[in-house]
Amino acid sequence: MSENKNIQNRRAFLKLSLLGSAIGATQVLGSEETRVLRQATHQELKENFPNSKRIKTICTHCSVGCGIIAEVVDGIWVRQEVAQDHPVSQGGHCCKGADMIDRVRSTTRLRYPIEKVNGVWQKTSWDSSMDKIAKKITEVREKYGPDSIMLIGSAKVSNEQSYYVRKFAAFLGTNNIDHQARI
Ligand code: SF4
Structure with a gap:
C-alpha cells in the first residue's frame, strides 16, 4: 500500500470515530452495541473539520500532562493532535495519550459510581458511595487500628x-x- 493510501486510510479512521456519534451514522461498522463508526465521505476527507474549534488541553492519563490539541465540533470532541509547542511534551506523547479521545468518548467509560448488590452491579450516587466508603474505613480503623x-x-x-x-x-x-x- 502506498504512503498516500496509508495516510488516507488513517484519516478515514479518525473521521469515522467522530462522525458516528456526532452526526449519526448511516453506514455503520460493528455490532449494535458498538455502532460508533462509519466510513468518512470523500468530502469529509477533503475538508478537515473546517468549523472545528481547536482547544489546547492536556492528557489526563498520567501526571506528566502532555499537551493535546482537541478539535471540537458542536461540543463533540472529534479529533486530537499533539500540541507541538507544549513545554513538557514538546510535540510528543506516548501510546496511552495518543488515543485519549477514544478513552474519553468510550461507550464503556464509567461515568458514575456503581455498587455490587447481590452479585449485580448497580448504579449508585456519589453521596451514598462516599458515605459507605467512609463508614467502612472508620470501622476498619476502629477495629484493627x-x-x-x-x-x-x-x-x-x-x-x-x-x-x-x-x-x-x-x-x-x-x-x-x-x-x-x-x-
Ligand atoms: S501522553 Fe503518555 S506520558 Fe503524556 S500524559 Fe498522557 S499518559 Fe502520560
Missing part, C-alpha cells in the same frame, strides 16, 4: 493530589502510604 490501612498513590496523581493523600494518611494516623509502582 490505623496501621491496618494503606494508601496507594498512582501515576495519575498530581503533586497537589499527592499532598492531600499524604495529609489524609496523617489524619488517619498511619504512615502506610506509597506509590503504585512500588507494588
